[in-house]
Amino acid sequence: MSDLLWQKAGTRTDERVMRFLAGDDVRLDREFFLYDIAASEAHLEGLAHIGIVSEDERHELMVELENLAWDFRNGQFVLDEKYEDGHSAIEAHLTERLGDTGRRLHTGRSRNDQVLVATRLWLKAKLAVLHALCIDVAKIALDRAAASPLPLPGYTHLQRAVVSSTSMWFAGFAEAFIDNTQRARDTLAWIDANPLGTAAGYGVNLPLDREHTSEVLGFARLQVSPVYAQLSRGKFELAALDALGSALLDLRRLAWDLSLFTTAEYGFVALPAEYTTGSSIMPNKRNPDVVELMRATYASVAAARTEIEQLLSLPSGYQRDLQFSKGALVHGFARGLAALELLPDLLARMQWNETAMRAAIEPSMYSTDVAIEQAAEGVPFREAYRRAAAAADEAGQGRTPEASLAARVSPGAAADLRLAELNARLASLAA
Incomplete structure (x- = not known):
């Protein structure tokens, strides 16, 4: 050394x-x-x-x-x-x-404000990548939601519940990633403050031109208090991991859906071949390993967040404990962004199996439609509910998935997805 x-x-x-x-x-x-x-x-x-x-x-x-x-x-x-x-x-x-x-260069600064400014610059770049990836995911999901919808069973408690559609599925994840886009942008704006010139947390006896360094480095504002510059360490890393984790929680649920939908028992989705692998012993297998690791990735971010959070039981001022926050942050963002980078292409190229999805829509899944139609005609809803439950096996007589979806006119539902509204919101966040 x-x-x-x-x-x-x-x-x-x-x-x-x-x-x-x-x-x-x-x-x-x-x-x-x-x-x-x-x-x-x-x-x-x-x-x-x-x-x-x-x-x-x-x-x-x-x-x-x-x-x-x-x-x-x-x-x-x-x-x-x-x-x-x-x-x-x-x-x-x-x-x-x-x-x-x-x-002479180290005059008026400490390794403390050096690591703070480098970490904030690094996180700004990573959050910009997260922001762009969330936009890409949302755009592709909105495009696929706008395409011809296919009937898809809607599940609650992993049990067949009501008739849904591929457009509703895509629209749901589109709005999720629009929210994630906003969170990434807002977190970046919150982190966008310059700690350079706060030295070891108490300033220095020099009239440092901190406004100039903020402008040169592209920061939106000063982090004014030297004491807070040290107090904020760990806090802003957690905020960035929370923004990343928000997107990965949605990725985890999406990946769970695809894990189920690609099984032979469901058979609703075929993945691109590049997103599957073979078994080392079973010649008949193609495994959705990419989707499964996407599902697992949130664990890395949650672990990083926990590790940093556990370091922060500290008094004010710099403590060497904070050195250990760096590895957690780097590891969490490396895995998280790597998983999200694969998602836009996966969503664009996955294929639905219309035959299997239609076959999974059973008559009882129209029962909610029946109950609500009777309630709209004046039958008290609990009575309509009881009647529909008693005749659940006959609920599908004379009905089609398309008619059920076309009648779902509540805002955001299958007949009124409000995709233009979602597209406008996404455009405002991408500007």
């Missing part, structure tokens, strides 16, 4: 202790490294604005930071275990290249 930034003269370090302290930081910081460099460039410009570094020093440091970013992107600079973390790697590189000039 390279010289430690915080090493004091005359003190000794224990390699076992250092390995424990560093943990996975260097490996995880590869995720944040380019954001840390971008924040370093913004901080450098701010220092130049207040005369802490000269124009020549600013130019030299900026060139080296740009070169470091280029080398990292192209694999010529490797962030590995010879560094304590990404922050130390930046300073070590600049010092090696520029000597004392390289040592």
Whole structure:
């Protein structure tokens, strides 16, 4: 490990202790490294604005930071275990290249506000991806809802209940992902605050140009209080995981439907071949492994959320416990976004089996229609309910799924899906 930034003269370090302290930081910081460099460039410009570094020093440091970013992107600079973390790697590189000039960049900042700003920039990028994926899912679901509907059994308690349609199924998940789009956007806006310049949580005795760094880094506003900058750590990560988890909860239920609908017992859906795998021993099998792992992915986000939440039983000010939040956050977003990236194509290409769905619609599934029709003619609903229950096996006489769906005129139901309203809401969130 390279010289430690915080090493004091005359003190000794224990390699076992250092390995424990560093943990996975260097490996995880590869995720944040380019954001840390971008924040370093913004901080450098701010220092130049207040005369802490000269124009020549600013130019030299900026060139080296740009070169470091280029080398990292192209694999010529490797962030590995010879560094304590990404922050130390930046300073070590600049010092090696520029000597004392390289040592000037850290003036007025701490690794505390470095990790805060890099994490917020990283999360803004991840939430933008989440926002875009939710839009893609909602668009495809709305498009398929607008296509010719097919009769589909509607279930409650996993029991056949009423006649539904493929359009209603798609419209339901479309609106779910419209809500998820809004949550991703709103969470991004909440996180969009700049902590750079709050240092270790108490500010510094320099007139740092924090408004300039906010503008350069694309933040909407300052995170004003240095104390709150530290108090917010963990809190904003949880909010981002909640936004991701909201989408994955809907994915889990959608995946459960497809897991059931693809069984031979249902036979309602055929998945694209690429989304299934074979058995290692049973030649006859094609398994919906992708759908099953989509269903499982929420567990990773829930675990990440729990891990971070359990770290937050802390007093104010920075505590090293918070280092462990980084791995949970990276892991949760990696798995969550990977699952969601597969969903738009899956929804676009899955195929319904109309014959199997029609065959599963049994006469008793029209009983609710019968009861409501009688109630509309003046029969008290509980009496109409009793009559329909007594004659449930005959409820389908003279009825078709199409007629049942066409009569379902309540707003949002099969005859009035309000797809234009949903499309307009989605368009407003995509703007």
